[in-house]
Amino acid sequence: MLLTWIYRGIALLILVLTGRELWKEEKMQMKLCACFVMIPLLLRVLMIK
Amino acid sequence: MKEEKKAPAFLKNKLVKNLICLVLILTVAGITGWEFYRFRTYREEIKAPDGTEIQHLSDYLPSLKGTAGDTEIYVFRGEQDGGSMLVMGGTHADELAGHLSAIIMVENLKVTRGTVYVIPRANNSGFTNNFPQEASPMYIEIPTANGTRTVVYGSRATNPVDQWPDPDLYTHYPSGQGLSGAETRNLNRSYPGRENGNFTERVACAIRNFINTNAIDLTIDLHEASPEYPNINSSVLHERAMKLSGDASLELDDLGISMRMEVSPVNLHGLTHRELGDYTNTLALLMETANPCQGRIRGATNAELALMGKDPCYVKASELGYLYIPYDENGVAVEERCGRHLQAIQVYAEALGWVFGDEYTIEMTGLPQYNDLISASVGDWLK
Amino acid sequence: MKKLCAIILAFLMLLSLAACGSEPAPTVPATNPPQSTAQPAETTKAAQPAESTAANVPADSSAPESQPSAVQALFEGPVLVTTAGQSADGTVAETLLTRAGIECEVIKMAGPDDLAEFKCLVLVAGGSSKGLGQAGIKEEQELARVQELIDAAKGKNIPILALHVGGQTRRGTLSDRFIPDAMDACNAAIIVREGDEDGMMKDILEKNGTPYFYIEKQKEGTDIIKQLFGK
Numbered sequence: 001m002l003l004t005w006i007y008r009g010i011a012l013l014i015l016v017l018t019g020r021e022l023w024k025e026e027k028m029q030m031k032l033c034a035c036f037v038m039i040p041l042l043l044r045v046l047m048i049k
Numbered sequence: 050m051k052e053e054k055k056a057p058a059f060l061k062n063k064l065v066k067n068l069i070c071l072v073l074i075l076t077v078a079g080i081t082g083w084e085f086y087r088f089r090t091y092r093e094e095i096k097a098p099d100g101t102e103i104q105h106l107s108d109y110l111p112s113l114k115g116t117a118g119d120t121e122i123y124v125f126r127g128e129q130d131g132g133s134m135l136v137m138g139g140t141h142a143d144e145l146a147g148h149l150s151a152i153i154m155v156e157n158l159k160v161t162r163g164t165v166y167v168i169p170r171a172n173n174s175g176f177t178n179n180f181p182q183e184a185s186p187m188y189i190e191i192p193t194a195n196g197t198r199t200v201v202y203g204s205r206a207t208n209p210v211d212q213w214p215d216p217d218l219y220t221h222y223p224s225g226q227g228l229s230g231a232e233t234r235n236l237n238r239s240y241p242g243r244e245n246g247n248f249t250e251r252v253a254c255a256i257r258n259f260i261n262t263n264a265i266d267l268t269i270d271l272h273e274a275s276p277e278y279p280n281i282n283s284s285v286l287h288e289r290a291m292k293l294s295g296d297a298s299l300e301l302d303d304l305g306i307s308m309r310m311e312v313s314p315v316n317l318h319g320l321t322h323r324e325l326g327d328y329t330n331t332l333a334l335l336m337e338t339a340n341p342c343q344g345r346i347r348g349a350t351n352a353e354l355a356l357m358g359k360d361p362c363y364v365k366a367s368e369l370g371y372l373y374i375p376y377d378e379n380g381v382a383v384e385e386r387c388g389r390h391l392q393a394i395q396v397y398a399e400a401l402g403w404v405f406g407d408e409y410t411i412e413m414t415g416l417p418q419y420n421d422l423i424s425a426s427v428g429d430w431l432k
Numbered sequence: 433m434k435k436l437c438a439i440i441l442a443f444l445m446l447l448s449l450a451a452c453g454s455e456p457a458p459t460v461p462a463t464n465p466p467q468s469t470a471q472p473a474e475t476t477k478a479a480q481p482a483e484s485t486a487a488n489v490p491a492d493s494s495a496p497e498s499q500p501s502a503v504q505a506l507f508e509g510p511v512l513v514t515t516a517g518q519s520a521d522g523t524v525a526e527t528l529l530t531r532a533g534i535e536c537e538v539i540k541m542a543g544p545d546d547l548a549e550f551k552c553l554v555l556v557a558g559g560s561s562k563g564l565g566q567a568g569i570k571e572e573q574e575l576a577r578v579q580e581l582i583d584a585a586k587g588k589n590i591p592i593l594a595l596h597v598g599g600q601t602r603r604g605t606l607s608d609r610f611i612p613d614a615m616d617a618c619n620a621a622i623i624v625r626e627g628d629e630d631g632m633m634k635d636i637l638e639k640n641g642t643p644y645f646y647i648e649k650q651k652e653g654t655d656i657i658k659q660l661f662g663k
Contacts, residue, residue: 022070026063031070035077042078047085048210282601285562286520294520295527302599302650309601310520314565 004048011044088187089117089177089210093201095169096432097123097155106168109262110244110255117211118252120173122259123155124166125413131163132401132409134267135260135331136394138168140236140321142175142203143185145355146338146386147271149200153387153430154394154416163411165398166265172236172252174211176203185342186352193428202355206234212248222246224318232319237270237335240324253324260329266409267293267401270321270335271390275344276363276372276381278337282389283309286334287326293334296400297393304396306389306419308336332401336393338386339374346371356383388422503643505662506620507591510535512550514542516578517610518563521598524650525556528597532657541567543577544584553585556595557614558602571609578610582617593660594618596633597650599626612636620644620660622653 015038022034097103102124107114138151151169158165170176179185179202189200209215212234219233220226222243232238234249242253260268267290274281286294294310301308313322313333326333341347341363342355348362359380367376374381395416402410417430511529513536515522522538529536536554539546547553555578564574585592594614596602603611615621615636621644623633628646637644645656657663 023067028066028069031066032073035070035074038074039078039081042074043082043085046082048213280562288566291520291523295523295525298521298524299527299650307599307601309598310523311560311562312520312566314562316565316568 007048008045011041011048015041015045085178088179089208091177091188091201093176093199095121095123095152095155101155102126104259106252106255106259109258110251112244113251113255116248117174117177117208118248118255120168120170122166122168124164125158125160126164127160127162127412129162129412130408132266132398132405132411133164133166133263134269134394134398134401134411135166135168135265136269136271137171137256137321138271139170139176139203140172140270141205141272142170142172142201143180143183143205143343144271144273144340145189145200145202145342146273146340146383146390149383149427150271150387150390150394152200153391153427156432157415157417157430158413159415161412161414163398163409164263165411165413166259166263168256171256171270172207172249174207174248174252175205175236176201178204178208178210180204180206184350186350186355189352189355191356191428191431192426193431195432198428198431202352206231207236207249207252209234221318222250226316226318228319235319237272237321238319240319240321241328257325257328260325260331265329265331266405267397267411268321268325268329268331268333269394269397270333272335272337273340273343273386274337275346276339276341276374276376277344277346277366279373280311281337281339282307282374283311284334284336284393285311285313285320285322287313287322287332289326290322290332290334292404293332293397293400296403297396300396300400301393304392304419306392308389308393334397336390338389339376339381340386341381358382358386382423384422384425384427387427388417388419391416391422392419503645503656503659505660506643507552507593507661509552509661510537510550511552511554511593512536512542512546513538513554513556514540514578514581515556515558515563516574516614517557517559517607518567518569518574519556519558519560519598519602519607520563521556521558521595521602524597525554525595528595528650528653528657529554531654532661533663534657534661541569541577542581544580547581547584547588547590551590553581553590553592554595555582555592555614555618556597557607557611558596558598559604559606559608559610561606571606575609575613578613582613586617591619592617593657594621595653596621596623596627597653599624600629603627608632615642616640618642622647622656624648624650 018034018038022031025031104122105119107119113119136151138147151167154167155169186202189202191198215230215233217230219228219230228238236249236252239249239253241257242250244254291312298310317323322333322335325331341358341360346362346366347360354360357380363376364378366372398411511534513522513525526536526538615633621637623646625646625648628634647653
């Protein structure tokens with residue numbers, strides 16, 4: 001159980017950092033790149049065991 | 050000089066751009082997440098007759114209770130004492146004929162002598178995911194007289210949600226054999242398993258405990274493999290089970306079913322035909338049929354291919370001599386594959402009594418013969 | 433131009449995703465992959481009578497097609513059964529012999545010393561990579577073992593019966609290495625017809641004038657064996 005929360009925490013951390021980069025980024029193309037990284041990260045935060 | 054293309058005004062607004070990205074993320078994550086979640090929690094219906102005794106793997110290893118590793122064991126006891134047999138489907142959840150054959154057994158089998166155990170979803174966790182990048186179908190719909198039945202097409206391996214991460218190298222317990230790290234989630238590389246091992250090893254251990262506790266005489270593990278794989282339309286038997294192979298081979302050959310018999314290599318560890326034979330008293334064997342949906346040469350991967358087994362790429366491959374079975378435009382339908390499995394199960398069960406004596410006799414009725422299936426549809430045998 | 437190339441490359445990558453993916457491991461470990469080269473072909477055959485064709489077998493030409501031709505008794509038991517190629521067909525041979533009432537023993541790695549108590553040697557031809565792996569030997573070692581056994585049998589005037597009962601599934605690069613020696617040395621052969629569609633075994637046997645019997649189904653071998661052993 002503890003390991004599950006550690007994994008989710010790591011995924012959440014990377015999600016937040018990527019989200020921060022997405023927010024700062026000006027170009028739409030680069031924002032979309034960040035989206036593709038964030039989708040599986042979000043799923044991991046919500047679903048990984 | 051080229052005029053610079055100007056983006057629409059609203060897209061110059063940073064907030065709008067971020068909102069578009071957020072909507073995109075939530076939409077895609079929502080759809081895919083819902084699909085993952087639905088597949089992970091979906092349970093196909095298996096219509097065992099009323100009053101069928103049902104045990105669970107967790108009865109034999111309590112740590113599996115409440116996990117995806119727990120699965121149903123259907124028990125059919127005859128009125129007369131006799132031999133006992135375990136049939137496992139779904140060790141690899143992407144091998145449809147093995148899983149479907151076990152379901153057909155559960156829904157049709159009647160035992161008059163001896164005891165038959167059936168596990169349709171041996172690696173239950175494998176039925177909660179698909180193998181990545183295979184474009185496998187998830188749900189196979191089969192028309193029956195009582196409507197459409199949905200059967201799951203899963204993954205060869207345990208769901209990574211249940212066991213992650215994979216090591217770079219998987220060291221098999223207890224042999225020490227080294228395998229690719231991905232094989233750590235393959236139930237058929239995890240036997241004999243251990244009580245405090247990883248998730249898949251614990252499932253293997255539970256199955257071993259189940260066989261030992263019930264002193265099961267014969268264990269048959271149903272599989273499929275790609276048509277370009279050498280070991281198909283065959284049985285691989287532990288050396289103690291080889292005594293059955295002579296009679297079984299003759300009877301199957303007489304029925305028009307060519308089944309090559311192979312002995313289990315002693316240095317090939319983790320598989321049912323080796324480890325269950327070594328770590329229990331059961332006579333262990335594994336059977337393979339051909340499934341184009343698993344092959345590398347296949348074209349479109351979908352439910353139709355899994356059911357009909359027809360693929361023009363494989364016709365071409367057959368013409369070029371790359372396959373180990375005869376293959377033409379008629380394909381290898383699931384009826385033929387299930388027919389082979391179910392006919393062979395019946396022959397092996399009979400051979401048990403012929404070879405080892407009356408006290409090992411198993412008498413079963415209700416199952417389709419090979420010819421019954423190839424002239425009809427699997428749906429005719431699903432309730 | 434750059435954008436066009438990028439789009440094309442992206443599409444190619446997308447298409448390649450449909451083909452690539454982890455290869456499901458076969459039931460043979462990658463570190464030690466015994467190569468089974470068994471040929472395909474299981475087909476349902478209509479039952480037909482066994483036929484015998486050979487120079488020195490008195491064929492009863494008036495016998496109806498449904499009856500096997502009368503054959504000369506060439507062998508007597510007890511029989512040593514071994515495979516040429518370590519296939520599992522040895523147990524099929526054992527079952528046929530047992531059903532025919534012939535005393536027999538299967539010795540997988542039989543050598544010249546094992547011949548002492550036997551009056552006939554049955555060689556079951558056909559290779560198996562799993563069988564060779566199980567025995568812990570390579571093809572060349574198996575070929576040498578079989579040749580040594582044949583030489584010893586000849587030296588002791590022990591007749592040899594060759595069987596090929598695996599059909600098409602027991603043909604291929606591996607099996608075809610073991611078949612010629614057995615067919616060349618035998619005093620009679622029983623062959624499932626489906627396994628000799630190319631006539632390889634027939635050619636060897638006819639060249640030597642050795643009697644041979646084609647059967648459609650493995651079970652038919654029992655009757656032929658009974659006659660060959662004078663039962």
